[in-house]
Amino acid sequence: MTSCIMRWRTGRRALLPALALLPALPAAAQQRFITVASTTSTEQSGLFGHILPIFTHTSGITVRVVALGTGQALDVGRRGDADVVLVHDRAAEERFVEQGFGGPRRPVMYNDFVLAGPAADPARIAGTTDVASALRRIAAARAPFVSRGDRSGTHAAELRLWQGAGIDPLPGRGAWYREIGQGMGPALNTAAAQNAYILTDRGTWLAFRNRQDLRILVEGDQRLFNQYGVMLVSPQRHPHVKAADGQRFVDWITSSAGQAAIAGFRIGGEQLFFPNADQAGA
Amino acid sequence: MNRDLRPPLAARDRPGAYVAPPMSDFQASFAAALALIAAGDPALGAIVGLSLRVSLFALGLAALVGLPLGALLAVARFPGRRVVIVGLNALMGLPPVVAGLVIYLLLSRSGPFGDFGLLFTPSAMIIAQAVLIAPILASLTREVLEAMWEEYREQFLSFGVSSWRAVPTLLRDGRLALVTVMLAGFGRASAEVGAVMVVGGNIEGFTRVMTTAIALETSKGDLPLALGLGMVLMAIVLAVNGAAQVLRDRGARLAG
Numbered sequence: 001m002t003s004c005i006m007r008w009r010t011g012r013r014a015l016l017p018a019l020a021l022l023p024a025l026p027a028a029a030q031q032r033f034i035t036v037a038s039t040t041s042t043e044q045s046g047l048f049g050h051i052l053p054i055f056t057h058t059s060g061i062t063v064r065v066v067a068l069g070t071g072q073a074l075d076v077g078r079r080g081d082a083d084v085v086l087v088h089d090r091a092a093e094e095r096f097v098e099q100g101f102g103g104p105r106r107p108v109m110y111n112d113f114v115l116a117g118p119a120a121d122p123a124r125i126a127g128t129t130d131v132a133s134a135l136r137r138i139a140a141a142r143a144p145f146v147s148r149g150d151r152s153g154t155h156a157a158e159l160r161l162w163q164g165a166g167i168d169p170l171p172g173r174g175a176w177y178r179e180i181g182q183g184m185g186p187a188l189n190t191a192a193a194q195n196a197y198i199l200t201d202r203g204t205w206l207a208f209r210n211r212q213d214l215r216i217l218v219e220g221d222q223r224l225f226n227q228y229g230v231m232l233v234s235p236q237r238h239p240h241v242k243a244a245d246g247q248r249f250v251d252w253i254t255s256s257a258g259q260a261a262i263a264g265f266r267i268g269g270e271q272l273f274f275p276n277a278d279q280a281g282a
Numbered sequence: 283m284n285r286d287l288r289p290p291l292a293a294r295d296r297p298g299a300y301v302a303p304p305m306s307d308f309q310a311s312f313a314a315a316l317a318l319i320a321a322g323d324p325a326l327g328a329i330v331g332l333s334l335r336v337s338l339f340a341l342g343l344a345a346l347v348g349l350p351l352g353a354l355l356a357v358a359r360f361p362g363r364r365v366v367i368v369g370l371n372a373l374m375g376l377p378p379v380v381a382g383l384v385i386y387l388l389l390s391r392s393g394p395f396g397d398f399g400l401l402f403t404p405s406a407m408i409i410a411q412a413v414l415i416a417p418i419l420a421s422l423t424r425e426v427l428e429a430m431w432e433e434y435r436e437q438f439l440s441f442g443v444s445s446w447r448a449v450p451t452l453l454r455d456g457r458l459a460l461v462t463v464m465l466a467g468f469g470r471a472s473a474e475v476g477a478v479m480v481v482g483g484n485i486e487g488f489t490r491v492m493t494t495a496i497a498l499e500t501s502k503g504d505l506p507l508a509l510g511l512g513m514v515l516m517a518i519v520l521a522v523n524g525a526a527q528v529l530r531d532r533g534a535r536l537a538g
Contacts, residue, residue: 035402035485044502049486066402066483080391081401185501192503210503238391240399 033062034245037082039153040183042228043067045203045272051261055252061245069152069183077102080238083246088153088228102233106254107282109262109273110227113157114205115218117197131221132165139167142176144196148187149179158199161223188214201226203272227282230254307506314510330518333491336404336478337471340411344467348416349460352423353453356431357445367424373417382477385410389481402483407491410477415467422463427452458537461530465523472519
């Protein structure tokens with residue numbers, strides 16, 4: 001008995017400062033919020049920092065963004081750990097909807113991918129607008145190429161482009177084809193350090209600051225189109241999903257107000273994302 | 283509200299016009315660190331505050347378990363004790379990202395504790411850090427107190443004090459040495475990035491702490507700002523250690 005009291009006394013001194021901090025934590029949890037699982041490109045380009053305050057201002061709903069690769073973000077939705085998913089891999093999104101994890105999928109906006117590489121351009125791809133031939137030249141020259149390798153939307157797009165070029169880059173693993181399994185930013189850092197070619201979304205590229213010798217070498221090909229879609233996670237599958245508030249976000253971002261907010265986001269005067277919620281089949 | 287931590291230099295936001303800073307990387311980082319502190323940015327203040335709250339709270343939680351456990355292991359003799367000690371020592375090297383994954387799966391809505399809705403909250407980060415540092419506190423506490431116990435064991439026993447009852451006394455008498463133990467735990471908690479990234483989600487304004495902010499700025503390629511934030515973090519850790527040293531010295535003077 002006495003030992004219990006003594007132990008409490010000893011412990012109390014160490015505990016008091018910690019207890020004093022307790023009320024500071026739950027305060028933020030009381031506001032009305034939804035959780036959105038999205039991609040590194042939307043977060044790191046600064047798009048969310050621009051449009052979310054506008055949504056919060058009109059709706060009173062705070063949005064907590066967890067930024068991951070598209071594959072991971074969809075997994076977070078599948079587990080019920082987010083209310084809304086906003087990603088960019090249409091095939092994966094349609095699977096997500098078919099499997100009953102959420103939806104319906106609504107198109108939101110697009111931007112494009114660009115093929116960047118060192119200014120010295122050892123594979124001589126600068127100037128072409130044919131991404132397939134550019135990739136073939138990179139493979140033929142065995143020039144270093146950094147791949148996301150992380151099941152992200154950009155990774156899926158890159159693999160589709162290789163396939164379209166009729167090339168299997170996997171035999172180049174460990175040599176010129178380098179899968180790093182990380183986000184867009186770390187992949188760009190790696191490519192900059194190794195003077196490697198890389199496929200990147202334009203938004204992350206524009207916001208990226210450590211380019212060193214990297215330049216955009218190929219852009220403007222139809223196949224470099226990059227569509228984003230948004231879905232509510234299924235409240236039937238996960239009953240705690242904030243269906244009303246989540247749907248409100250989906251409705252807002254595809255409404256004229258949300259679309260105008262997206263169009264209004266610029267870096268150095270350049271528009272990064274192009275709203276197209278009204279475009280059927282996008 | 284300017285939640286972006288970058289100093290408002292218009293030229294840096296013009297992508298075409300971006301030129302390498304004339305300063306060396308380290309000079310630029312140092313300038314970035316000073317600019318961050320001088321600007322008194324509320325977003326930075328919130329991140330620093332959350333880092334301290336999460337790590338201190340995790341330290342408190344881990345100490346509740348780790349200190350008594352370490353003290354018990356110092357005095358108690360039971361079969362399998364060595365196995366427990368080796369196990370705890372091994373857990374000191376638990377990779378943060380593994381701890382983070384396990385806690386992610388436990389706290390996920392699809393996991394056993396999903397109903398609490400703790401994933402992607404500061405509470406989840408506290409739990410993750412506490413799990414990481416509790417074995418450190420327990421192991422180091424055992425190490426420190428076992429030496430004391432060897433020394434005073436005969437005295438305790440001659441007063442008829444059992445091993446179990448010696449635990450609170452040992453903890454109290456060893457408190458000066460235990461400050462260092464606590465600092466080791468705090469250091470690991472505040473420096474950790476893998477676990478809090480996974481369970482906290484690095485949500486701006488809610489679960490973003492110093493280490494995840496550094497990782498994010500590194501991702502964006504803003505290496506000087508990332509290193510500048512790192513310098514701010516080091517300054518805070520230094521201040522905490524300095525404060526602990528002052529407490530220790532005062533305690534030692536009072537005791538001596």
